[in-house]
Amino acid sequence: MSKVFNVTAACMPEQNYMVDIAGRLQEIKALVDTGSYFTINKARQYGKTTTLLALEQYLKADYDVVFLDFQMLGAGEFENENIFALSFGRFFLRVFRRNNASLSDGVKTLYDEMYRIVNEEPTNFRLQRLFEYLSDICGASPRPIVLMIDEVDSVSNNQIFLDFLAQLRAYYIRRASQPAFWSVILAGVYDVKNLKQKFRREDEHKMNSPWNIAADFDIDMSLSKKGIQGMLREYEADHQTGMNEEEMAGLIYDYTSGYPYLVSRLCKLIDENVSKIPQFDSKKAAWTRDGFHQAVRMILAEKNTLFESLNRKLADYPELDEMLQDLLFTGKSIAYDPDNPAMDAAFMFGFICCRNGNAVLSNRIFETRLYNRYLSTAEIQGQKLYKASLKDRNQFLVGGRLNMRRILEKFVEHFDDLYHDRDEAFLEDVGRKYFLLYLRPIINGTGNYYIESQTRSMGRTDLIVDYRGEQFVIEMKVWHGNEYNLRGERQLAGYLDDYHIDQGYMVSFNFNKKKKTGVFEVVVGDKILIEAVV
Template identity: 50%
Template structure:
C-alpha cells in the first residue's frame, strides 16, 4: 500500500505521511503519566487528539495497562440514567481489557459483576474498578476519547465526581494511576455544552486535572521532516524547507490544515493543466492554489467554525472587530467569548492579544463575512460591475482598482461622519476588492501589523502579490511614519512597489491617487 496524506480519522505512520509524534508522546509520558496526573487533551476539532492517543497507547504499553475507550460508542439512551451508563461503561471496559492483552488473566470478575448487577450504581462499579486496579501487576491508565460527547449529562458529572473522589483517596483505595480525557470542550469547566439561552454554573468536579501545556500544533521543521519523507518516495524536486515554511505561514501548524493542503498538492493539483508536472506542483504557486481549493471546500472543520459563530453572537462580533477594525483585545481566559474561541481552536493568544489562529481561518472568515455583507452592499455591487476593466493579459491593474475605489467611495459614503468611516472604511475596500479577484486570486490580512489604525492586505493574483496598507489618517507625522512602515514591509516581501489607502478625516485633504517615491520604493497613495 502506498502512503498518502490522511485527513479523516487516525493517522498511522505505515500508511500515511504524517508528522512524527515521538517527542510529543515522550513528553506526555514523562510530564503527566509518570507523575500520575489526571488531565484532558483539549483542542479544536481535527487537531490530532485521536492520533496522539493511539500513539501514546502503544508507547505506554510496556510499562502500563492502558485501557482505551471512546465515548462516542455510548448512545444517548445509555446516558439517561446511572445504571444504563454503568452497564455501557463496563461492557466497553471489558472490551478494552481484552484488546490490551493484559496480565489480568480474564475479565470474568467484571463480567460476573455486570451479569449479576444489571442495575449497578456508579459507586458499586467504582468499587469493582478499585479491585481491578489492585490486581493488576502494572499501573492502570484509563484513556477516554471524545469525552465531551458526554459532558451535557448529569450521569457523566457524577462519573467525574467519583473519579475525583478515588483520585484523592488513591493512597488508600487503588484506582487508575493516570486518567487521560480528550475532546474539544474543556471538561474542567463542565457545563460547557453551553446553550446561549441558558445560564449555567461552572461547578466542575474535574478540578483535580493537571494543566496540559504541550503544544499540539506542528512546527515548520516538523512539516519539513514529513515532506522529506514524501520527497524521498516521490522525487518531485521541491524545496522542502521553503514549502514547509509556506504551508506553516498559512496554517500556523494546525494539523488538519497541514494535511489538507498537502493532500490537495499531492492528489488534486497534478490534474490541473498548469500543474501537469510534479516540479510545478510543490511550489509557492502550488501552495497558493491549494489554499484557494481548500477555502472553497465543504469540510466538517469549517462547518464547525460557522456553527460556533452562529451559536455565540458575542464571539462572532469580537471576531469581526478583530478582522475588519483591527481591534486589539487583551487576552483573558476568564472572558467567555475569548475562552470559547480559543477552545474551539480558531482564536489564540499572541503577545497578550487575541488573534485569529491562522491565516486560512482568517481568509475563510473574511470570505464568510464578505459573502453575507455582499447581499446588501452597494460597494460590492460596484466592484462586481467594474471587475472586467481591471485585468489585461491576466495581469491585475491595482493602480486602477484604487482609483475607481476612491471615486465610488466618495460618491457613496463621502457625506458620512468620521466615526462611521473609521469603523467601516476598511471593510468597504475589501468588499469592493472581493468580486474583482474572486475565483482567481486570494487576499489575507497580515496579523502581525494589524491594529485599530493600520491593516495590511496581501493580494495574490495569479502568482503576483500586491501589498496594500490601509491607514486611518491621524496627521502628517503619522502619514510619514506609515509610508516608512510600508517601505520596510515591501522589503520583507521583496517588492519595489506598494499601495497606501488612507482614510483621511482632515477637512483640507486632497482626494485622489498619486505616486510617491520613498527611497527606491514606489508607493501609490490613494486618499479618501
C-alpha cells in the same frame, strides 16, 4: 499500499503521511510518569485521537493502558446508573483483556469475577461496585494502569456522566491509601473545567468538585514548520516531485499556523486535486508556490466540517460574530478576556488565540474564510461599490498581471462619488471593509488575499494579495495627521524589505475636509509607494 494524506479519521503511520510527534509523546509521558490526571482539550480535528493512539503504543513498555472512546457508547448507555455501570464495565474488560493477553493470577481471578457479574447480575451493578472492582484490578496488577478516554465530552451533559466523573476523581485523589488508576487522561473539545458550559442554567448545581482536579495541559498540539517539512520529505522520497520542501512547509505553516486538519487538507488538495487540473497536470507542477495558492483557493471555497463548526459557533454567539467583524475590519486591537464567554468559547474551539494579550484569528485560512463570509452577504453585495467593481474588473488585468495602481485609482473615484459626505466614524468603521469589498471580485477565483495580523496595531492593517505568483502589500489606515502618515510610509517601506518587494501601496481614509483625494507616488529610500487618499 502507498501512503496518502488523511483528513477523515485518526492518522496511522503505516498508511498516512504524518508529522513526527515523538517529541509531543515524550512530553505527555512525562505527565503520565508523575501520575497526573489531565485533559487534552483541543478543537475539532486537531489531532487528539491520532495523538492518543500513538500514546497508547508509546506507554505500553511501562504501563498497562486502557484506551476507551465514549463515542462507542450509545446514548442509551447513559439512561441510568445501572446501565452505564454495566456498559462501562464490559467496555473496560474487553479493552483490558485485548491489551493484556496473559493476565497474572490475581488479575485473572478479579477479571473473571467481574466479567461474570456484569453479564449475569445486570440489575445489581452500580457505580460504587464498578469502581470497587476497578480499584481491586488496579491493586492486583503488577504494572500501573493508565486510563485514557477519548471524546469524553460527547455525553457530558448527563448526570450519570457527572456521577462517574466524581467517582473517578474520588478514587484518584485517594490512590495513596487505596488502589486506583495511576494516571487518567480525558480528551475532548471541552476541558473538564469547561464542561460546565454544556449545561443549561437550571443545571448549575452540577458544577461542583469534579471540575477542579485536572492538571494543566499546556503541551503544544499544533504542527511545527520543521515537522511539516519532515512529512513532505517523506512524501518527496516516494514521489520525486522536485519540490522545495522548506519553501512548501513554510507556506503551509504560514497559512495554517500548524492547525493539523488544515495542514493535511492543503497537502491532500495539492496531491490529489491540484495535480489533476490542466494548468498543472502533474504532481511536480502542483507542489509549487502556484499550486499551493490554488489549493488555498480550493479550501476557502469548500464546505467542510471545520468551517461548518465555525459557522455554528458564530450563530450561537452573536457577540462573538460582532467582535470578529470589529477585529477584521476596523483594525482595532481586542484584549483577550477569558471571562468573556464568547471569547473563551472561540479560544476553546480553536478559532482565535491569544497573542501579546490580544485576541487574534488563529490562522490565515480562518481569517480569509471569515472575510469572505462577511463580504458575501446579500446586503454587502447589494452595495453600489461592489457592483462598480464587478463592472470595472476587466480593465485591471494587463498581460495577465494585476494593475494595482489602476485598482486604487478607480476605488478612489467610486468611493468619493458614493461616500464623500460621510463622517469620521464611517471611515473608522467601514473604510477597510469597503476597500476589500471592491477588491474581492477583482481577484476572486484567481488570487488570494489575507491580512498580516502581526502588523494590525495602532489602526494599521496590512493586506497581502497573491495574484498569479506576484505579491502586493497594501497598507490600509485611517488618517491621523501628517506625522502619523509619514511614519506609516516609513513602516511600510521597511515591511516591503521583508517581502523583497520594491513597490508598495497605501489606502488612507482621510476625514480632513481640506484633503486632496487621488493617487500619489511617494519615494521612501529605494521604495516606491503608491498612495490612494479617499
